[in-house]
Amino acid sequence: MLPADCSRRLVAELRGALDACAERQRQLERSLRVSRRLLRAWEPAATPAAEPTLGPEAKGEHLSPGEPRPPAFPRSCPRAWPAPSREQRPGASARFLAFSACTPSSQDLKELELLTQALEKAARVRKGISKAGGDKAPVPKSGSTVTPVTTTPSHLQAPGQADGRVSETSPPRGICQTKAPTKGHPERRLLSSEDRISWGRGARATRPGPGLRDQQTAPPAAQQAPEAFTLKEKGTLLQLPMAFRKAASQNSRLWAQISSTQTSDSADATTTAKTQFLQKMQTASGPHGPGLSAAEVEAELGRLQEACSLLRLRMEEEVAAAPVDWKQELRCLFTLEGLQALAGQCLCRLQELRAAVAEQQLGPWPVGGSRSTLSPCGAGADPARGPRLLLYSSTQELQTLVALRLQVAMLTQQIHLEKVLMAELLPLVHTQGRWGPRELSLCRAVHSLLCDAGERFPTVLQDEPTG
Amino acid sequence: MGRQRRRVDRAAGAGSGTLPEAIAALSRALPCGPSPETFRRAKFDRPEAAPALWQLLFRVLSPISEAGATAPPAPEAQARLVKAALRSEGYPRPALAQLPEDGSRGSRELLLALSWLLARRPLLERLLARTRVRLGDEVAVCECLGVSTGCLGTEPDPCPLQCEDLAFGRANTGLPALGLGSELHVDIRHVQWLMGKLRFQWRNLVSTQQEQCALLSKIHSYTWGCHSDQCLGHLSATETEVLRDPEGSQQLLQVLEQENAHLAATVEWRRRELVFWQWMDTVLDTCPQQAPDAGSQPVFLPKIPDHRGGQWELVAGEMQALEEELRAAAEPRRAAWEAQVRGQSRDLAWSSALRALQETVGQELAALRWAWDQGRDPAQPHGLYRLVRSEPGAPAGRGLQAAEVIGALRSKEACLEAALRQLQGQCRRELARLVGALPGFVWISSPVR
Numbered sequence: 034m035l036p037a038d039c040s041r042r043l044v045a046e047l048r049g050a051l052d053a054c055a056e057r058q059r060q061l062e063r064s065l066r067v068s069r070r071l072l073r074a075w076e077p078a079a080t081p082a083a084e085p086t087l088g089p090e091a092k093g094e095h096l097s098p099g100e101p102r103p104p105a106f107p108r109s110c111p112r113a114w115p116a117p118s119r120e121q122r123p124g125a126s127a128r129f130l131a132f133s134a135c136t137p138s139s140q141d142l143k144e145l146e147l148l149t150q151a152l153e154k155a156a157r158v159r160k161g162i163s164k165a166g167g168d169k170a171p172v173p174k175s176g177s178t179v180t181p182v183t184t185t186p187s188h189l190q191a192p193g194q195a196d197g198r199v200s201e202t203s204p205p206r207g208i209c210q211t212k213a214p215t216k217g218h219p220e221r222r223l224l225s226s227e228d229r230i231s232w233g234r235g236a237r238a239t240r241p242g243p244g245l246r247d248q249q250t251a252p253p254a255a256q257q258a259p260e261a262f263t264l265k266e267k268g269t270l271l272q273l274p275m276a277f278r279k280a281a282s283q284n285s286r287l288w289a290q291i292s293s294t295q296t297s298d299s300a301d302a303t304t305t306a307k308t309q310f311l312q313k314m315q316t317a318s319g320p321h322g323p324g325l326s327a328a329e330v331e332a333e334l335g336r337l338q339e340a341c342s343l344l345r346l347r348m349e350e351e352v353a354a355a356p357v358d359w360k361q362e363l364r365c366l367f368t369l370e371g372l373q374a375l376a377g378q379c380l381c382r383l384q385e386l387r388a389a390v391a392e393q394q395l396g397p398w399p400v401g402g403s404r405s406t407l408s409p410c411g412a413g414a415d416p417a418r419g420p421r422l423l424l425y426s427s428t429q430e431l432q433t434l435v436a437l438r439l440q441v442a443m444l445t446q447q448i449h450l451e452k453v454l455m456a457e458l459l460p461l462v463h464t465q466g467r468w469g470p471r472e473l474s475l476c477r478a479v480h481s482l483l484c485d486a487g488e489r490f491p492t493v494l495q496d497e498p499t500g
Numbered sequence: 501m502g503r504q505r506r507r508v509d510r511a512a513g514a515g516s517g518t519l520p521e522a523i524a525a526l527s528r529a530l531p532c533g534p535s536p537e538t539f540r541r542a543k544f545d546r547p548e549a550a551p552a553l554w555q556l557l558f559r560v561l562s563p564i565s566e567a568g569a570t571a572p573p574a575p576e577a578q579a580r581l582v583k584a585a586l587r588s589e590g591y592p593r594p595a596l597a598q599l600p601e602d603g604s605r606g607s608r609e610l611l612l613a614l615s616w617l618l619a620r621r622p623l624l625e626r627l628l629a630r631t632r633v634r635l636g637d638e639v640a641v642c643e644c645l646g647v648s649t650g651c652l653g654t655e656p657d658p659c660p661l662q663c664e665d666l667a668f669g670r671a672n673t674g675l676p677a678l679g680l681g682s683e684l685h686v687d688i689r690h691v692q693w694l695m696g697k698l699r700f701q702w703r704n705l706v707s708t709q710q711e712q713c714a715l716l717s718k719i720h721s722y723t724w725g726c727h728s729d730q731c732l733g734h735l736s737a738t739e740t741e742v743l744r745d746p747e748g749s750q751q752l753l754q755v756l757e758q759e760n761a762h763l764a765a766t767v768e769w770r771r772r773e774l775v776f777w778q779w780m781d782t783v784l785d786t787c788p789q790q791a792p793d794a795g796s797q798p799v800f801l802p803k804i805p806d807h808r809g810g811q812w813e814l815v816a817g818e819m820q821a822l823e824e825e826l827r828a829a830a831e832p833r834r835a836a837w838e839a840q841v842r843g844q845s846r847d848l849a850w851s852s853a854l855r856a857l858q859e860t861v862g863q864e865l866a867a868l869r870w871a872w873d874q875g876r877d878p879a880q881p882h883g884l885y886r887l888v889r890s891e892p893g894a895p896a897g898r899g900l901q902a903a904e905v906i907g908a909l910r911s912k913e914a915c916l917e918a919a920l921r922q923l924q925g926q927c928r929r930e931l932a933r934l935v936g937a938l939p940g941f942v943w944i945s946s947p948v949r
Contacts, residue, residue, distance in 0.1 A: 040686040047694040054701045061708050064737075068715035071740050264740065268722030271735060271743050278728050280756045281635055287763035288632075291625055294770045306777035307619040313784055314616055315592050327588040334815060340872040341818045342919055347868060348822070349922065352829055359840070360857065366833045367861040373826035375865060380819050387812060422731070422899025423639060423885035426892040428717035430902045432710050435639070437909035439709060442643045443702050444916035450695075451923050452814055459930065468938055476935060478688045480945065483927035487695045489946035496940050 039457050046453050050446060074261030325389055333386060340379050344372055447486065454483055519779055522772035528765035529624050531631075532559050542607035543783045549607035554579050557610060560617065560627065561585040576601045586613055608787065615780045624766045633756050636736040636886030637716055641905045720889040731898060732888055880908055 035043070273281075351369055356362040425431045458479045465472045473493055481490045520536060527533035534552035541549035558578040562585070572578065579601035586596060596613055599606035617623050716737055723735040735743075742749040881900055888899065928945065935943045 034685040034687055035691075037684045040684065043691055044686055044694070047691065047698065050698055051694065051701065054698065054705060058701065058705050058708065061705065061712060065708060065712050065715070067741055068712060068719060068737055071719055071737060071744060072715060075744050264719065264722045268719075268735075268740075269725050271723055271726045271740070273726075273728065273735070273739055273743065274746075277742060277753055277756075280753060280760060282729075283760050284633070284635075284756060284763070287760060287767065290767050291628075291763060291770075294767065295622060295625065303774045303777065306774055306781075310615065310777055310780055310784070311619050313781065314612065317593070317784060317787070326590040329590075334811065336872050337819070338815050340869075341815065341822060343868060343872055344826075345822055345922075346919070348826055348829065360853075362833070363837065363854070364857055364861060366830065366837055367858055368864070369826055369830040369833065371861055371865045373823060373830055375869060376819060376823040376826055380816070380823060383812075383816055383819060387816075421883070421885045422888045423641065423902060423905065424888050424890040424899050425717075425902035426890060428714055430906070431717055431887070432713045434641075434902050434906050434909070435709050435713050436706060437906060437913060438641065438643065439702075439706055441909055441912050441916060444913065444920060445643065448916060448920050448923065451920065451927075452818070455923070455927060456814055456817065459927070462931070462934060468941075473941070475688055476931070478692060480927075480931050482688075482692060482695065484924050484931070485946055486924075487692055487699070491943060491945040494942040494944065496942050498940065 035461070039461070043453070043457055046450065050450065072264055074263045076261070325386075327390075330386055330390055333382075337379055337383055340375075344376055344379075348372055451483065451486075458483065518772050519775045522769065522776045525765050525769040525772055526776065529762055529769050530556060530560075531627060531762075532556060538607075539611065542611035543779075543786065545605070545608035547605045547607065550605055550610060551575065551603040553607055553610035553614065554582060554603050557582045557586075557614060560614075560623065575603050579603065589617075591616065608783065611783060612780075612787070615777075615783075619777070624769065628759065628762055628766065631759075633752070633759055634884075634886075635738050636732075636888075637720075637738065638884045639887050640882075640884050641900070641909075642880065642882035716887065717889065720887075724889075732886075734889060736886070880912075881905055 351365050356365050462476055462479055477491055477493055481487055523536045523539050527536050532555060534556055538549045538552045542553060558581060561582055583597055591613060595609050599609060719737050719740055720734045723740060726735050727733055742752060885900060
């Protein structure tokens with residue numbers, strides 16, 4: 034058994050390491066869940082059961098009068114379509130700003146309801162016609178679409194439009210165009226629009242979703258068996274909603290502004306005013322020296338630790354080198370003496386720091402480490418720097434990078450633990466009096482922990498004295 | 501009172517009339533900024549301004565995990581933490597430590613403390629940076645202080661894992677693990693078990709991380725061409741999540757817009773802050789002069805056990821041992837050298853050669869010292885980066901290339917491995933020395949890899 038204080042320190046150290054690792058794992062798993070979900074088929078958002086009267090309109094979402102919901106913002110946009118068409122008519126959908134929580138007014142809802150009923154009827158009629166004429170299951174190209182309900186006003190204005198002009202009627206903000214290969218089935222557009230994730234056109238095997246879909250017998254595009262959206266197939270059709278994009282670009286613009294003001298205020302009136310104020314604060318408080326902050330002390334401690342390892346490395350090099358002539362010998366001597374002087378200086382600095390901490394009663398940070406805003410920070414020297422990009426070209430590369438980073442972290446931790454273990458366990462082995470089996474097994478365990486990180490064990494053989 | 505205040509303010513501010521605007525900008529930019537009225541009241545040390553300022557300081561000074569907590573601690577606890585944190589920062593005025601913790605007075609002192617923090621560093625920017633909404637898949641390319649590991653996180657969750665904590669295994673609370681209770685003595689086997697568990701957890705972490713990379717890579721390639729920003733080219737997982745779940749992402753937009761408001765206020769504050777500093781000078785002047793009483797210690801705060809005590813010992817011990825070893829290595833060589841040159845003549849050429857050699861060595865050592873003084877190698881990349889997939893042949897200059905980072909990490913890895921081997925070798929030698937002296941035992945150590 035290990036002595037009490039030794040045990041406590043070791044266990045605390047190791048438990049801390051385990052906790053940190055576990056926290057990291059938890060965060061990672063959270064992100065993993067999100068990513069996995071994204072790569073599966075996207076479920077339709079929880080929608081209320083449609084009411085029969087509303088027909089297909091209610092399929093996807095909101096719009097049942099009882100439940101106004103913010104309109105879905107468009108989820109796909111065929112890249113093939115020229116940009117301008119998308120940006121037209123801001124007015125039309127202005128009322129239906131996706132992403133803002135504005136709910137459609139009751140008047141809109143009523144309008145919509147009437148509209149859908151009319152279209153439903155038209156669809157039924159047309160179905161009859163087209164069925165007679167043979168159904169052409171349109172094969173969706175990259176332009177399969179989802180036009181949210183919000184586009185109905187504009188749709189109405191161009192019923193039965195042919196493909197070519199479809200683009201003009203589509204509302205802005207990246208709402209997708211219907212690429213209805215058959216001559217204008219506006220109702221299909223409408224119908225598919227409500228279903229935010231109904232992408233399908235044409236023959237599709239899957240028919241996800243509840244019985245709602247079955248109600249949709251009317252439109253000929255019943256084969257738009259709304260199929261679940263998968264990122265793999267249709268990821269390239271996505272586009273972020275306008276409000277979001279605006280907010281994001283404003284965000285990066287502001288950050289850029291901030292970082293530029295930071296770098297530019299070197300020697301102007303504001304800085305001098307601030308320095309003067311700080312000095313006044315210092316002198317007004319009495320004869321205390323300039324205060325060191327705990328963060329600075331810790332940083333210096335880290336630097337001294339780094340110094341230790343660098344000095345040691347250099348020493349090993351010099352000691353290992355075999356000088357061939359007097360010049361090299363002398364050089365070796367000078368280096369070693371220089372290193373010794375440096376080590377002495379570092380030791381002095383260490384004592385100074387320790388004394389300063391004790392005198393100022395600095396104490397450690399009150400709540401778990403000095404990781405608050407005030408420690409020299411963060412995303413590089415300049416926390417407000419604009420988005421910095423890390424470009425990778427293949428999954429392999431990314432995985433290598435991340436694995437290496439973890440490896441570096443692990444090695445750093447291992448080195449620290451090694452030092453802690455050395456400090457705690459070696460004295461124990463030194464102070465052992467007799468060497469009985471218990472002491473031997475302790476020694477064996479210490480050897481394995483210190484020399485092989487616990488992965489291998491040495492063997493101890495008792496040599497029976499002969500004779 | 502109002503008129504008097506205005507007169508005072510006008511006198512204080514050179515850019516008269518902009519002081520209220522400056523203060524308004526400041527209060528908008530701070531996370532739970534008190535109203536501008538509070539600032540004015542604080543100048544005259546009005547008691548009603550104190551609680552808001554205590555709260556603000558607590559918010560500013562507590563680390564992220566606290567700032568996001570749903571239940572902030574009681575006002576007295578907040579006040580205590582603020583005092584300790586300011587002490588930790590080296591706050592020069594002792595008057596703060598003497599303030600009562602119930603929030604009944606002290607608003608002027610608190611205002612001074614806030615301004616002190618604002619003057620020392622870009623506090624607002626740091627506050628915003630730590631809760632910054634990350635829209636991309638952020639990855640940290642290094643494991644340095646204060647950087648969120650990102651963990652390739654896809655949620656804009658400002659709860660970073662403290663890298664240093666990971667590296668140094670510090671317990672997350674400042675207090676030593678008091679929960680040991682009954683297990684005061686542990687067997688070495690418990691330690692071995694913990695080490696093994698740690699190793700296993702790392703392996704787990706590695707494999708989870710690899711999976712996450714693969715998934716992210718897929719998401720990036722599937723959403724190629726979707727981003728409005730041409731530089732980026734594809735959506736990040738966070739953005740895709742926004743699309744998948746728009747209602748759930750409403751919150752993200754709100755947070756983003758809030759951040760924009762704070763940022764705009766900060767920009768405005770930066771424009772106007774000169775007036776504020778002039779005003780703060782007057783505030784400082786209205787403070788009663790404190791008789792510098794160096795002798796008497798202010799309220800003695802309870803001594804928090806310094807869990808860093810162990811680290812001091814470690815470093816000091818190492819440094820001492822190193823100095824000893826260096827002395828042991830240098831002295832015999834010096835003696836040998838002296839003996840060697842005793843007989844020889846020392847001509848001019850010889851002594852100039854000596855001096856030249858000394859200079860070269862001096863320079864090398866200075867470079868060595870610079871290496872640790874600087875903290876970190878400025879050429880090494882560090883911080884958070886947004887992950888972007890690009891074709892291998894694409895023109896560089898948009899950002900950091902993964903290959904560079906990989907190179908840097910590999911060299912770091914090699915250094916660290918060498919250091920670890922060296923330590924392990926040291927232990928091996930030491931233990932071999934110890935047990936080799938034992939009669940009657942044969943010690944077969946494991947083969948060195």
